[in-house]
Amino acid sequence: MRTRLKVCCITSVEEARIAIDAGADALGLVARMPSGPGPIEDDLIAAIADSIPAPIATFLLTSEVDPDAVVEHVLRTRVNTVQLVDDSVTTDVYAALRDACPAVRIVQVVHVRDKDSVSLALRAAKYVDTLLLDSGNPFARVRELGGTGRTHDWALSREVVQNSPKPTFLAGGINPSNVADAIAQVRPFGIDLCSGVRTAGHLDAAKLRSLVRAMPT
Numbered sequence: 564m565r566t567r568l569k570v571c572c573i574t575s576v577e578e579a580r581i582a583i584d585a586g587a588d589a590l591g592l593v594a595r596m597p598s599g600p601g602p603i604e605d606d607l608i609a610a611i612a613d614s615i616p617a618p619i620a621t622f623l624l625t626s627e628v629d630p631d632a633v634v635e636h637v638l639r640t641r642v643n644t645v646q647l648v649d650d651s652v653t654t655d656v657y658a659a660l661r662d663a664c665p666a667v668r669i670v671q672v673v674h675v676r677d678k679d680s681v682s683l684a685l686r687a688a689k690y691v692d693t694l695l696l697d698s699g700n701p702f703a704r705v706r707e708l709g710g711t712g713r714t715h716d717w718a719l720s721r722e723v724v725q726n727s728p729k730p731t732f733l734a735g736g737i738n739p740s741n742v743a744d745a746i747a748q749v750r751p752f753g754i755d756l757c758s759g760v761r762t763a764g765h766l767d768a769a770k771l772r773s774l775v776r777a778m779p780t
Contacts, residue, residue, distance in 0.1 A: 566746050566778060567753030569622065569732060570760065570771065572601030572710065576614050578766040585771045588753065589620035592642065596626050599699075599710030600757060600764065608640040622646045622670065626708055630659035637664050646670040646695060648708040650683060657690040668692040670732075672708070673723075674699040675715040681722050688729045695755060696720045698735030712736050712758035717748045724750055739773040746779055754778075 570582035571591030579590055592608040593601040612621040623642040627633045628649050633656050637645050645660065650673045660669055669691040673684040675698065684694050698715040699707040714736035724731050730752035737745050738759030745754065760771040 564752075565780075566751065567732070568775065568778070569620075569753055569755040570757075570766070571622070571624070571734075571755055572757040572761065573611060573766070574601060574603050574607075576611055579611055579615060581766055581768045582771065583615075583619060585768070585775050587619065589622055589644070590615060591622045591624055591646065591755065591757070592640070593624045593710070594626070594636065594640070596624070596648070596708055596710075597706040599708065600761070601710060605636070605640050608642070612640060612642045620644045620668070624648050624709065628652050628656065630655045634659050634663045637667055642667070644668045644670060646672060647691075648672045648697075648699070649701065650674055650687070651701065654690055670695050672697050672699075672734075674701060674708075675719050675723075675735075676700070678719065681719055681726075684723045684731075685726055688727045691729065693730045693732065693752070694723065694727055695732040695734055696723060696751075697755075709734070710757050714741070714745075717745065720751070721749045724752075737774075739770060739777050742774050742777050743779055 567588040569589035570587045573590045621642040622644045624646045670693040671687040671691040672695045698713040732753040732755045733751040734755035
């Protein structure tokens with residue numbers, strides 16, 4: 564099965580087009596975060612999402628955890644997928660989204676730190692459409708909820724992939740030099756990119772094309 568490609572931290576319609584031209588299946592649009600690259604205003608997220616043709620998935624990365632706030636964020640930005648970057652959200656959030664936004668797919672991020680992260684991911688898989696395994700640190704002084712440019716223990720991610728009934732994206736420090744190894748070790752449904760294909764804060768078309776060429780076919 565072809566490994567899906569999600570390009571995150573999209574900041575403009577132009578960057579969205581670069582990613583789609585390179586073969587992206589999904590685009591990540593980062594809202595306000597406590598740290599990390601790529602946050603843009605909600606109005607711009609909505610404008611970019613409105614410009615994206617089907618069947619490309621538009622992911623809103625939200626750090627909201629209150630059920631009503633998450634729903635309002637999704638409706639305001641007009642995306643077709645919501646990526647919950649805080650892995651402490653309660654099941655009330657999933658229920659609120661299913662009720663208010665039944666057509667929107669739910670992606671739960673789990674920041675892989677230890678074996679407990681595997682258990683957390685498999686519990687979340689019961690309620691969401693997709694998992695995304697990243698390398699943040701929600702317990703840092705300034706919370707890291709993604710975009711760190713760091714890899715994590717791929718053996719733990721592989722364990723999630725092997726046991727999860729839901730598709731799983733792999734994120735965290737993936738770049739042209741390690742993408743083939745990441746896919747070979749973890750066998751994810753898809754990979755998620757940000758810092759590894761950016762230069763001076765902008766999506767780098769050459770780096771992205773290099774990474775795509777390095778992906779196993």
